Amino acid sequence: MAALAGARGASAQADASPAAFELGTSVQRSLARVQEAWLRWVGASLQESDERAGEALRSLSVAVREVGFQHLPDLSLAAVAQARASTRAGDWARAERQLEVAGTLDPDQPEIAFARAGLEWARDARWRAVAAQARGLWATLAGSAASKARASLVLWLFAVLALSTAWYVVLLAWRHGRAAVASLRMRLSPPLPEWAALGVLAFASLAPLALPSGLYWVLWLASIVLWSFAGRSQRLVLACGWLVVAVAPVVAERVQRSLALDQTPPLRAWRAFESGELYGGFFADAHVLRTALPDHPAALEFAGDVHRTLGQWDVARSFYRKVLLAEPQNVPVLLNLGAHSFRKGDYSLANAYFLRATQSATPSAAAWFNLSLGYSDAYLFDESREALGSARAIDGRAVDAWMATPNPDRVLTFNGSLARRDEVRAALAAAWGEPPSNRPRWLATGVAGAVLAALGLLLALGFHAVRETPPPSRAEAARTREASALGFWSEALLPAIDATRRGAGFVAWANLLLLAALALLPRAFEMAGDLPTASWQGPWVLGVVAALGFASYLGVRIRVGLDERRA
Numbered sequence: 001m002a003a004l005a006g007a008r009g010a011s012a013q014a015d016a017s018p019a020a021f022e023l024g025t026s027v028q029r030s031l032a033r034v035q036e037a038w039l040r041w042v043g044a045s046l047q048e049s050d051e052r053a054g055e056a057l058r059s060l061s062v063a064v065r066e067v068g069f070q071h072l073p074d075l076s077l078a079a080v081a082q083a084r085a086s087t088r089a090g091d092w093a094r095a096e097r098q099l100e101v102a103g104t105l106d107p108d109q110p111e112i113a114f115a116r117a118g119l120e121w122a123r124d125a126r127w128r129a130v131a132a133q134a135r136g137l138w139a140t141l142a143g144s145a146a147s148k149a150r151a152s153l154v155l156w157l158f159a160v161l162a163l164s165t166a167w168y169v170v171l172l173a174w175r176h177g178r179a180a181v182a183s184l185r186m187r188l189s190p191p192l193p194e195w196a197a198l199g200v201l202a203f204a205s206l207a208p209l210a211l212p213s214g215l216y217w218v219l220w221l222a223s224i225v226l227w228s229f230a231g232r233s234q235r236l237v238l239a240c241g242w243l244v245v246a247v248a249p250v251v252a253e254r255v256q257r258s259l260a261l262d263q264t265p266p267l268r269a270w271r272a273f274e275s276g277e278l279y280g281g282f283f284a285d286a287h288v289l290r291t292a293l294p295d296h297p298a299a300l301e302f303a304g305d306v307h308r309t310l311g312q313w314d315v316a317r318s319f320y321r322k323v324l325l326a327e328p329q330n331v332p333v334l335l336n337l338g339a340h341s342f343r344k345g346d347y348s349l350a351n352a353y354f355l356r357a358t359q360s361a362t363p364s365a366a367a368w369f370n371l372s373l374g375y376s377d378a379y380l381f382d383e384s385r386e387a388l389g390s391a392r393a394i395d396g397r398a399v400d401a402w403m404a405t406p407n408p409d410r411v412l413t414f415n416g417s418l419a420r421r422d423e424v425r426a427a428l429a430a431a432w433g434e435p436p437s438n439r440p441r442w443l444a445t446g447v448a449g450a451v452l453a454a455l456g457l458l459l460a461l462g463f464h465a466v467r468e469t470p471p472p473s474r475a476e477a478a479r480t481r482e483a484s485a486l487g488f489w490s491e492a493l494l495p496a497i498d499a500t501r502r503g504a505g506f507v508a509w510a511n512l513l514l515l516a517a518l519a520l521l522p523r524a525f526e527m528a529g530d531l532p533t534a535s536w537q538g539p540w541v542l543g544v545v546a547a548l549g550f551a552s553y554l555g556v557r558i559r560v561g562l563d564e565r566r567a
Contacts, residue, residue: 021286023310024315030064030067031063034060037060038060040052040056040059045082053097060105064278066311067278068309069277070276070277071108071275071277073106074279079101080102080109083095084115086098095119096119099115102115112136113133113139114132117133117136133537136537147259148259148262148528151255151256151528152526152528153524154255155251155255155528156523158248160516160520161513162245162248163519164513165240165244167496167516168496168508168509168512169222170219171500171512172234172500176229177226180226183229226238230503233504233505236506237505240509255528256528264288264428265285266286267428268285269282269288269289272285273306273418274418289302289303289424290303292431293424293427296427297322298417298420298423298427301319301320301323301420302424303319304317304323304333305415305416305417305418307319313343316336316340320336329360331360331364332416333416334353334367335354335366335413335414336416338352338354338357338411342370342377343409347374350411351375354370357370357371365394365398365399366414368388368390369388369391372387372388373410374411494557514553515550518550518553521545523539524538524542
């Protein structure tokens, strides 16, 4: 019903405004039959009439295919909701039938697997429930949420790098903090008294906390001071951390902008049309693309492909002719226009379009194949055989497949717009983003990050040139106190501490990267926002994986520590 409601909203728009998405009478009747068949199925399902339910489902499938689509995700979700209600009521047989119907309406719907997991759990089939849950997780990440999941993984990676770098600065402060404070105090006193020098250092350390992202600025300043006291590998790790600081804002900006664009109505409709899904707001979302890009050839071709799929050939023809004005050699559009004329019996005009398509820069087997059919129906049999031979010479396998596949229209038609998704994305970004004359926001962010990283390096080098070196006895006493306070088991269980004490920067950072990755793992797929699945259990599952990872890490470290102690 949600799909039909959206369609009716679009048809109402069509009645109110000629610029809205046009839905002809036949399409509206087909959509009305979708609603009627759905209501009949709901009633038959509640009355447990399998015969009536099956008949209604067949009518539903026929009606949705009349408009050129295959799946109804909104109605599939409604069937899943009914299956969950039946599971809670203990009617497992009805829940099973409702899940089968949900799979028929949209087989790629992840909510079906999650609902089946609940059903199997209620039946005490624990392993089947776990397997169904895993299928649901995979379907979520591989389906409509794939772009958001990829964006989240990128953001998660940079969050892991940032967190591990912050921990590393803390470890360096633990290792070299006394020497750094002693050096700064020696530099300030004289002329300042020792108590005043300590006050200035305390204020300089805590004042950045009053700024936005204050903790970040504290760690940044600390890394500049500690760079002078660190070893070579530790300095390289700090330089990598500054690089992360410079790159992360740029990446985050680009990822967020790309993700926001992918979630816009035009691209949502684009993905649905590509997969044959008719959802509630499809026609309204498709109309947004025409509004945003009224004269763009790819947007016009998309509108033509949608109308042709709906069976509205005359409306599609008007869009295709506009595309040809901008792109005279657009092969899919030429083939679709030729198919329109072929359907009307105007073989002369159809062959003119097909022949024009054969003259494109890239040889097209489909163009020659359609031309052979056009010549055949025009009783030009010799020309038909020659055209078919040309098609086979370009792609014989494709020609054999076309001839073996039943096709009511006989000639081939194509949704050529679907291959132009990146072009449409770029056009939408230009239409809704910053003007080309202005500096892109991500570029400004990148320049700011690079300047900040360069400034950090310059300040670190400057401090290294003017710093005071504490007396060796004092530094040695500090190291002795650190070594005595550090127990054997803390070194064994947290090798980053021991690696930092030994000056092995990359070893320490690698251990911190692992721990940061495990700590942030439960949010790995949600950094860019919640996934569009109500039953998503990713944080819980990944939390279990993270806990097992921590346990394995500690187990390995305990064994290593015991082996070293025996040795």
